[in-house]
Amino acid sequence: MKFTFVSRPSVAVGLATMVLLFVCTHCPAQFTPSTGPGSTNLIPQAQLIQPEELVHLLQATGTGKPLLLQVGSHLLFDEAHITGSVYAGAGSQPTGLQQLQSTVASFSKKKFIVLYCGCCPWDRCPNLGPAFKQMRDMGFSNVKVLYLANNLGADWVAKGYPVERSH
Amino acid sequence: MNAVTSQEIARKAAPGPEAGHARSFALRRFALTLLLVAACLAAGGPRSAHAATSLVHKRAPEFVRTDLGHKRLDLNAYRGKVVLLNFWATWCAPCQVEMPSFVAWQKKYGPQGLQVIGISLDDDPALVRSLVGKLKLNYPVAMGDVKLGDLYGGVLGLPVTYLIDRHGMIQAEFQGETDLNKIKTQLQFLLPSR
Numbered sequence: 001m002k003f004t005f006v007s008r009p010s011v012a013v014g015l016a017t018m019v020l021l022f023v024c025t026h027c028p029a030q031f032t033p034s035t036g037p038g039s040t041n042l043i044p045q046a047q048l049i050q051p052e053e054l055v056h057l058l059q060a061t062g063t064g065k066p067l068l069l070q071v072g073s074h075l076l077f078d079e080a081h082i083t084g085s086v087y088a089g090a091g092s093q094p095t096g097l098q099q100l101q102s103t104v105a106s107f108s109k110k111k112f113i114v115l116y117c118g119c120c121p122w123d124r125c126p127n128l129g130p131a132f133k134q135m136r137d138m139g140f141s142n143v144k145v146l147y148l149a150n151n152l153g154a155d156w157v158a159k160g161y162p163v164e165r166s167h
Numbered sequence: 168m169n170a171v172t173s174q175e176i177a178r179k180a181a182p183g184p185e186a187g188h189a190r191s192f193a194l195r196r197f198a199l200t201l202l203l204v205a206a207c208l209a210a211g212g213p214r215s216a217h218a219a220t221s222l223v224h225k226r227a228p229e230f231v232r233t234d235l236g237h238k239r240l241d242l243n244a245y246r247g248k249v250v251l252l253n254f255w256a257t258w259c260a261p262c263q264v265e266m267p268s269f270v271a272w273q274k275k276y277g278p279q280g281l282q283v284i285g286i287s288l289d290d291d292p293a294l295v296r297s298l299v300g301k302l303k304l305n306y307p308v309a310m311g312d313v314k315l316g317d318l319y320g321g322v323l324g325l326p327v328t329y330l331i332d333r334h335g336m337i338q339a340e341f342q343g344e345t346d347l348n349k350i351k352t353q354l355q356f357l358l359p360s361r
Contacts, residue, residue, distance in 0.1 A: 073256065074290045079316045080323055090290070092258050120325055121344055124260045150343055151324020166313075 039091075039129020040122055040145075047132070049114060049144040055161050058084070066144070067107065071100060071131035072117035080152065082116065083162035091117070091131030100134055109139045116145070118152025221320070223340050227252070227331045228318035232286075232309035235296055240284065240309045243335075248282045249357045250331040251350075254311065256287055257294045259325040261344035266302050268347050272354065273306045279358045280333065286311040288325060332357050 057065060068085035070077050077087045089099025104113065113135065117127045128145055135143045148155040157163055222228070227242060227250070234240040242250070253269060255262035266285075273283045285308035287295045292310055299308055316322040319329070330339040330353050339353045 073258065073288060075288050075311065075313065075316070076323060078313045079321060090258065118324060119256070120259050120261060124344070126258050126260065153321060153323030154342070157321065157323055 039127070040125050042129040043132050043145050047144055048147045050147055051155055051159065051161060054082075054114060054146055058082075058162065064112070066112040066114040067104075068114050068116065069100070069103065069131075070117065071096065071115050072119040072125070072127045076119055076152065078166040080157055080163045080165055082152075082156065083164045085116070088115075088131075091115075091127035091129070091134070096127070097130060097134050100131055101138065104135070104138065104140065107140075110142055111140065112142045112144075113140060114144045114146055116148065116152075118146075118148040118156065120151060122147065122149050221340060222329070222337045225337055227329065227335050227337050230315055230318060232315070234307040234309045235292070235299060236307070238307065240307050242284070242331075245282045245284070245331075246335050247333050248280045249276075249333055249354065250329075251281065251283045251354065252286065252329040252331060253283065254286045254288060254316075254319070254322050254325055254327040256289045256325055257298045258289070262326040263298075263302070264344070265326060265328070265347060266304065268351075270303065270305050272351070276354065276358060281354065281358060282306070285309070286315060288316070288322065330354060330357060 054066075068082055069088040070081050070085050071088050071091040073090060074087055081087070086103065088103040089096030091097060091100065104111075107113070115128060115131050115135070117125050117131075119125060119127065132143065132145055229241075229243050231239065231241045231243075242252075251269065251272070253262075253265070255266065257263075269283045269285075272281060283306035285299075285304065285306060287308060288311045289295050295308065295310065311322070319327070324343065326341075326343070326345075328341040328345070328350060329337050330350070332338050338357060339350075341350055
């Protein structure tokens with residue numbers, strides 16, 4: 001195929017645009033994790049709540065707002081956490097599960113509670129599965145788990161959803 | 168006044184050879200710019216989830232901490248080296264997938280000027296010391312804190328890795344579980360430059 005002098009730059013522009021578009025659309029913001037030994041596999045799909053849904057609940061007036069419990073890293077909680085949420089201990093640690101137990105001990109078993117972590121990609125989170133099991137074992141019947149695909153920064157903070165800091 | 172035919176108008180409006188060259192040059196320059204932008208995007212690794220706070224192509228925020236071996240860990244002291252700065256934690260499974268590679272790279276590329284630095288975002292240093300020994304980390308590790316997380320734009324999910332060039336500029340940022348080959352490619356690109 002022969003290109004004329006004039007058409008060559010046009011082809012180059014086209015190719016460059018295609019490369020740019022490919023890079024923009026195909027470089028993933030996050031590597032999609034494979035299903036590993038993540039404890040989140042223990043959580044039924046029906047018990048998940050999506051970020052948009054939770055935001056809607058938090059913005060609503062009146063009753064129906066859940067008790068929000070962060071069950072991951074304390075340091076990450078101090079950096080940023082969902083407004084109004086309470087640190088309840090890392091679900092992957094025995095001491096964390098004890099803290100969770102004492103945090104919810106005084107609440108009705110029908111209390112609407114949302115657990116979240118956001119330390120790592122969903123499938124890799126070590127905290128949510130044990131924390132959810134603990135709540136279920138204690139008899140709490142209205143517990144949801146916030147689905148954060150990548151982490152709190154990517155799936156909550158970056159979207160402009162309400163956050164606050166400990167310091 | 169002479170009448171001007173449409174053919175004459177068209178001939179006058181048509182660009183001469185110089186205009187053609189100029190147009191061609193401008194298009195080529197535009198194409199090159201697009202390609203450079205594409206290359207920069209590709210070289211930057213996975214984009215930050217909170218792109219507004221991305222530190223790529225900015226000076227790496229300086230910090231001084233005491234590492235787990237009770238030695239002073241000053242990022243500024245590594246100017247002149249390529250630094251792989253890795254935020255991790257013992258509870259972060261993807262982090263522990265990456266760390267053996269960092270150990271291997273420190274050993275292989277250390278003589279060429281690589282320095283890996285680990286910052287743990289654990290709450291309990293004892294757990295960190297235990298894992299550092301188990302993984303036989305051959306690079307300094309210090310405990311992170313909120314202030315350090317803030318310096319780096321808010322580390323709100325792990326792992327996070329930065330590649331800092333010999334001049335102290337962040338050249339790549341990798342958030343979340345990343346293909347290690349992407350980090351290695353960037354690293355090999357940065358190491359020869361002085």
